[in-house]
Amino acid sequence: MKTGIVDVGGGLRGIYAAGVLDLCMDRGIKFDLGIGVSAGSANLISYAAGQRGRNYRFYTDYSFRPEYMGMRDFVRSGSYINMDYMYSALSNSGGEDPLDFPAVLANPMELFVVASDAETGEARYFTKADLSQDNYDILKASSSIPFVCPPYPVQGRLYYDGALGDPVPVEKAFELGCDRVVVLLTKPEAVPRRSGNDIKFAAGIQRKYPAAAHALRLRASRYNAGVFAAQRFALEGRAIIISPDDTCGVNTLTRDREALDKLYQKGLADGEKVAAFLSTQQQ
Numbered sequence: 001m002k003t004g005i006v007d008v009g010g011g012l013r014g015i016y017a018a019g020v021l022d023l024c025m026d027r028g029i030k031f032d033l034g035i036g037v038s039a040g041s042a043n044l045i046s047y048a049a050g051q052r053g054r055n056y057r058f059y060t061d062y063s064f065r066p067e068y069m070g071m072r073d074f075v076r077s078g079s080y081i082n083m084d085y086m087y088s089a090l091s092n093s094g095g096e097d098p099l100d101f102p103a104v105l106a107n108p109m110e111l112f113v114v115a116s117d118a119e120t121g122e123a124r125y126f127t128k129a130d131l132s133q134d135n136y137d138i139l140k141a142s143s144s145i146p147f148v149c150p151p152y153p154v155q156g157r158l159y160y161d162g163a164l165g166d167p168v169p170v171e172k173a174f175e176l177g178c179d180r181v182v183v184l185l186t187k188p189e190a191v192p193r194r195s196g197n198d199i200k201f202a203a204g205i206q207r208k209y210p211a212a213a214h215a216l217r218l219r220a221s222r223y224n225a226g227v228f229a230a231q232r233f234a235l236e237g238r239a240i241i242i243s244p245d246d247t248c249g250v251n252t253l254t255r256d257r258e259a260l261d262k263l264y265q266k267g268l269a270d271g272e273k274v275a276a277f278l279s280t281q282q283q
Contacts, residue, residue, distance in 0.1 A: 003278065004033040004178035007040030008168050008226075009143070009161075010186035012063060013251070014039030015260050016244050017184040018055035019267020020274065021047040027275050033110040033178055035125070035169045037162040040184070041113040041142040042087075048107045049100040057097060060260050062090060079149040083140035092134040101133050110176070114162030114169055115141040118151035121215030123165025125172070130154070146216050147204035164215040167193075168226025170233060182274050183230045185243035193223040240277040242270050 007017045021043055024031075036044040046054040062068050067089070069081040091099045104111070105128065113126040115138060126138040141152040141159035151158035166172060173181045187193075198220060202213040233239035248262040 001179045002032045002177050003030075004035065004173040004176070004181040005031045005044070005184065006035045006168070006170050006173055006181060007037065007043050007184045008186065008223075009036070009038030009040035009043075009163065011039055011145075011251070012059055012254055012260065013186035013247055013263065014043055015056065015059040015250070015264045016186045016247075016267040016270075017043050018046075018059065019264040019269075020184055020242055020271040021267075022052050022056070023268050023271025024274060025050065025052045027271075029275060029278065031109050031182070033112070033173065033176060035112040035114065035173055035176075036142065037114045037167060037169065038143045038145075041139050041162070044111060045099065045104060045113075045136075045139065048109055048111055049103040050107070051100055051103075054097060054099075056264060058086070058090075059264070060257055062086070062097070064255055064257070079144075081143070081145070081149055083143065083149065083152060086143075087136040087139045088134070091136055099136065101131070104128065104131070112169075112172075112176075113138045113142050114166050115144075115152075115154070115159035116162055116164035116166075116212065116215060118158040118160050118209045118212045121164060121211035121213075123162065123169075124159065125169075126154075145201070146209075146212060147201035151209070151212070160209075160212050160216075163223070164212060164219055166226075167219060167223040168230060170226060170230045170239060174233070174238075179238070180278075181230075181233065181239045182277065183239055183241045185227070185241060187243065187247055188245060189227065189231075189241050189243040192227075193220040195220045240273065242273055244270070 034044045067085045137154045141154045142162045144152045202216040206213040244266045248259045
């Protein structure tokens with residue numbers, strides 16, 4: 001039986017999913033396939049490396065540094081979030097908190113990182129074959145929020161956040177052969193996504209990247225449809241949705257250590273639901 005996990009990201013709310021994944025490491029829970037969107041891709045690659053607590057440090061320590069994100073970088077480079085600091089300076093083999101890339105490669109779990117082509121708005125599903133030691137550009141691309149960040153170049157094309165093309169890739173997980181899927185949301189399952197800033201940010205990239213702007217305007221409806229699909233699979237017993245009962249006041253770019261830690265602790269506790277779900281399924 002092939003088991004998959006989908007982490008939809010959500011900026012700093014992703015610390016909730018990081019807690020779930022740390023619990024999975026504590027319980028020795030393995031997955032055959034993982035799909036990460038935006039911050040979810042970073043969560044899953046640390047999970048694949050077996051580096052418990054690494055994601056927590058990124059959310060509660062490094063994110064508070066001016067090198068990580070802030071208006072200084074936005075004014076200087078047009079990017080509020082410094083992707084190169086996160087996924088190169090910190091994560092490379094000589095960095096402060098290096099990713100154990102050999103462990104990622106040795107892990108038999110298939111890994112897919114979702115990014116959205118800036119020219120077409122369509123989702124691309126990168127794999128481990130698109131990674132190499134100290135080259136984690138697909139994570140940067142997957143996390144590049146439109147307007148907040150410029151699109152990130154990978155293999156000669158520009159990419160934005162994976163949530164534009166496929167915000168909740170649960171159907172993709174089943175298309176890839178999964179029999180059961182764990183879906184990690186970082187906001188309450190019953191709370192629909194609203195367009196909000198998506199409309200404003202879409203206006204900001206409309207002239208240069210009209211297809212991506214269109215995809216961004218559709219993001220909320222696609223997210224809600226993805227959650228609905230996950231709920232349908234859950235009713236069939238083929239999936240489980242793990243989501244917080246509230247976000248503790250954490251939004252995409254909220255930097256509040258106490259709130260972040262509370263959300264992480266919720267993830268640790270809710271991770272037990274993954275263990276329970278998998279234990280009741282046919283092995």
